[in-house]
Amino acid sequence: MAVYTDVAADELADFLSHFELGELLSYKGIAEGVENSNFLLHTSSGYFILTLYEKRVARNELPFFLGLMAHLASRGIICPQPLKNKSGEALSELAGRPAVIINFLEGIWPRKPNAAHCAGVGQALAKMHLAGRDFAMTRPNALSVSGWRPLFDQAASRADELQHGLADFLRAELDYLEGGVWPKNLPQGVIHADLFPDNVFFLGEKVSGLIDFTFACNDMLAYDVAICLNAWCFESDCSFNVTKARAFLNAYGRERALSEAEQAALPLLARGAALRFLLTRLVDFLNVPPGALVRPKDPLEYVRKLRFQQSVASMRDYGVETSGLVA
Numbered sequence: 184m185a186v187y188t189d190v191a192a193d194e195l196a197d198f199l200s201h202f203e204l205g206e207l208l209s210y211k212g213i214a215e216g217v218e219n220s221n222f223l224l225h226t227s228s229g230y231f232i233l234t235l236y237e238k239r240v241a242r243n244e245l246p247f248f249l250g251l252m253a254h255l256a257s258r259g260i261i262c263p264q265p266l267k268n269k270s271g272e273a274l275s276e277l278a279g280r281p282a283v284i285i286n287f288l289e290g291i292w293p294r295k296p297n298a299a300h301c302a303g304v305g306q307a308l309a310k311m312h313l314a315g316r317d318f319a320m321t322r323p324n325a326l327s328v329s330g331w332r333p334l335f336d337q338a339a340s341r342a343d344e345l346q347h348g349l350a351d352f353l354r355a356e357l358d359y360l361e362g363g364v365w366p367k368n369l370p371q372g373v374i375h376a377d378l379f380p381d382n383v384f385f386l387g388e389k390v391s392g393l394i395d396f397t398f399a400c401n402d403m404l405a406y407d408v409a410i411c412l413n414a415w416c417f418e419s420d421c422s423f424n425v426t427k428a429r430a431f432l433n434a435y436g437r438e439r440a441l442s443e444a445e446q447a448a449l450p451l452l453a454r455g456a457a458l459r460f461l462l463t464r465l466v467d468f469l470n471v472p473p474g475a476l477v478r479p480k481d482p483l484e485y486v487r488k489l490r491f492q493q494s495v496a497s498m499r500d501y502g503v504e505t506s507g508l509v510a
């Protein structure tokens with residue numbers, strides 16, 4: 184459960200008195216997520232989500248996330264909307280943390296995504312990329328290549344506690360990706376940067392909403408595709424599923440065709456994406472704050488995914504003939 188910061192009932196009731204949300208009936212910490220503290224609120228007006236932003240989120244970045252959610256919604260993307268308090272502000276403070284209340288989205292995230300879910304997320308991701316084109320604010324990706332070495336340095340001395348040789352494996356991959364191979368001239372835009380299954384809600388096999396824009400930023404659009412390829416197209420034993428990859432990539436390509444350069448770069452971007460999540464998971468695994476209610480995610484899952492991506496030569500290994508996707 185991700186609750187790093189506890190909130191007392193009287194403190195919450197006082198906070199809610201600044202909103203037009205009626206009376207607090209009950210609230211509970213949400214048993215999912217690893218980044219921020221989330222609570223489900225039940226008030227006399229309905230259900231809402233309260234997020235207290237934690238370590239990886241700087242307060243001055245919150246207007247970007249909140250503005251993006253409003254922008255995407257105005258372009259037809261279903262995502263939570265921040266609620267304004269009686270003073271007209273969406274961002275306030277609770278228990279010493281930046282705090283936002285958002286509306287509750289219907290749907291559930293898929294515990295075992297199938298090919299239809301993968302197609303759904305492919306289409307939704309491309310639509311989000313298109314909808315983000317005219318969003319005026321920008322935020323650099325703090326967790327792109329230059330952000331990985333500091334994570335590695337935090338974890339290197341203890342990495343082998345998880346797996347013998349892990350520190351050397353990570354160092355070699357980092358040296359490679361930092362060594363000038365990372366693409367520079369691919370199409371850029373607003374990316375979600377964390378569109379894992381637990382951030383995509385479905386009603387049946389239809390996407391009903393995207394959540395958690397905490398890592399959204401400006402970066403290569405194909406990097407977002409690579410993140411999803413890793414997050415959606417492997418089985419629980421970490422074997423790659425070409426049927427899911429084909430469904431995901433083709434659905435993405437029908438909304439926004441990947442250029443030849445993007446396709447050529449995808450295996451490399453997927454290596455980088457695997458390393459990025461491996462590193463944050465490793466740091467989190469080794470540094471669970473005392474008293475926090477959180478279930479850290481498995482770093483070794485991403486070792487296996489990274490090894491697979493290191494073996495990929497081209498889009499064919501993802502089960503896709505390039506012609507259908509080229510811009």
Ligand SMILES: Nc1ncnc2c1ncn2[C@@H]1O[C@H](COP(=O)(O)OP(=O)(O)OP(=O)(O)O)[C@@H](O)[C@H]1O
Pocket residue numbers: 185213215216217218219220221232263285286287288289377381382394395397
């Ligand atoms: N708008 C919403 N409507 C319904 N449920 C929500 C909403 N926002 C969050 N949740 C619930 O809270 C959980 C955690 O939310 P979220 O993914 O934003 O947290 P996080 O700590 O930032 O997670 P992550 O580890 O994915 O970065 C979600 O899996 C979902 O169950």
Ligand SMILES: N[C@@H](CCO)C(=O)O
Pocket residue numbers: 217218377379460463464480
């Ligand atoms: N989606 C991330 C956690 C949130 O950043 C992971 O699975 O490692």
